[in-house]
Amino acid sequence: MFDILIRNGKVVDGTGARAFLGDVGITDGRIVAIGPELQQEGRRVVDASGLVIAPGFIDPHTHFDVQLLWDGAAKPALEHGITSIIPGNCSLSLAPLKADDRKTLIGMFQQIEELPPEAFTQAFDWTWEDFAGYRAAIEPALAVNVAPLVGHSVIRLWVMGADAQQRAARPDEIAAMQDLLRECLEAGAVGLSTSFVDVDENARPVPSRFAQFQELDALCAVLGEFGRMLQIVPEFYDTDITIARIDQLAELSLKHRIPTTLSPVFDNRQSPNNVPRTLARIEEQTARGARVWPQMQTRPIDISFSLLRPSLFFARLPGWIKVLRLPVPERMIALRDPATADRLVADVGEDGGERLMGRLVVRGGGEAPDHLVGRTLGEIAAERGEVPARALITLSLENDLSIGFLAANGGHDSTERIGPMLANPLVHIGASDGGAHLTSFSTYGDTGYLFSEFVRKSGALSLELAVRKITSDTAEIWGLKDRGLLKPGFAADVVVFDPQIIARGEERPAFDMPGGGMRYVRDSIGIDTVLVNGEVAWSKGSYSDSATGRVCELT
């Protein structure tokens, strides 16, 4: 008798093979049988009639590092069918980190990933410094599987202290970083992450950006001892630099026999040749034997913000960020101050923000006056005889800063163009940023959006290919052992969903962060049941209290 029998579903096994009607038998956390009309019974039976049975989805680019300390399910990712996540991207991880450097790291997470400081101070006891200690802290309550990266910036901080953000490393320091990375990999890290674009809360480049290529090469030599991944954040806004980064990654991949990935890569009308040129170079380097995987996300980036909180929207406007970090009463005073407002308006450029802010749309949701909802800031500003940046300030002050704006279609802006790119075998679907950018947009539901937008609506991917791209392809790229397929002997990470309706829900605010902090989330649509290592973790709208997630074993 199986522990669980999932019966009478459309089996999409993750290989890309054609779906077939069948059952899946699970015992001791493993898949033990797949086929039509299995004869054994199950202690628990999941009726999958009319539904797809697929391997659990794997999200390769997340920042759930801190959330896992109070929420082992990485909610709401799990209810979207995500059974394995990779945190620690973009050079930032919670270990290894000396206690004295915690404030520095919190500042970077706040600036780069829009995580509130309270998330690091109010929900858990920070008891560890090394990577094994972090693993021990998250492991007991995991409901999803985790394959954590270790961040290059924190490795530099550990070895070099404050000098990590000032200079190149000496040979002895590089050797110490190699030893530290080796220790992390032995403790289960899936690889190393680094960044070439990020800055801290003081607009200072993060430590990884001060590293010479020779330092990265030395660290990749250690990755090569284990065959583990190097993840980078490239200068995604410039195609020539992105191609240069691809060439660097290819060199490292070939020399050290490691997989590498760059994320994100965007396509939009302003730079229509970016992805075609990027993929052409990837194709050339792949033909040489290099493993360089560009990650593309399924969704466009729609940034919602108000002047109540700092937002990614102002990432290139440090003067605005500085004012938005003031306590609200002081912020209101600053925004009312004519000299400050003039300075902010000047900061956005000579056009007064027409290009940057003119197409912002006033969001609904209760706070905004009805007659403004859905209109562009450019239109409203013209009526008021103001430039858009000035109108943003005055409208916000008139509404106690609560009026919301939407900057739509950043990143991708065309389903017709993105679909074939996502289907391209050289493209790694990912870059969700799950668990980050809490107050700017929801980073949950990209998998539902893949099926609703690119399988059902545009038809760019078959159901089978879409499943493969976010299951076995991901597991193979990252070396996750026995995951990503419905196959006897593999871990029973399974998602049961309705292919006719699977989608992402509307973006909505939730106030469930430590200290009552707000984040944007999306509910799942069409996900029936999610199993992690053979236990039901989510079913028909509810989480179980299972904690069967694990730190992933690697190939």
Place this chain on the structure above:
Amino acid sequence: MALSLQRRFTTPEPDESLESLAARSLPDLPLDVAMEHIRGWNLHIFLMRRPRGLLLGGDVVFIEPPQT
């Protein structure tokens, strides 16, 4: 498959100045001209970055103009 020609670049040496980088990258040009070229071909460092022109060890620094 052969690699197509792409824009050539270098990376900064430890604590390297613009002068030094320009001199070694474009040795056949007068230094001031070489520096001006490097500035103009690398707006991500010399225009967009704060502080402007801060050279970082991880930088890609182009040593020729964009291909047309």
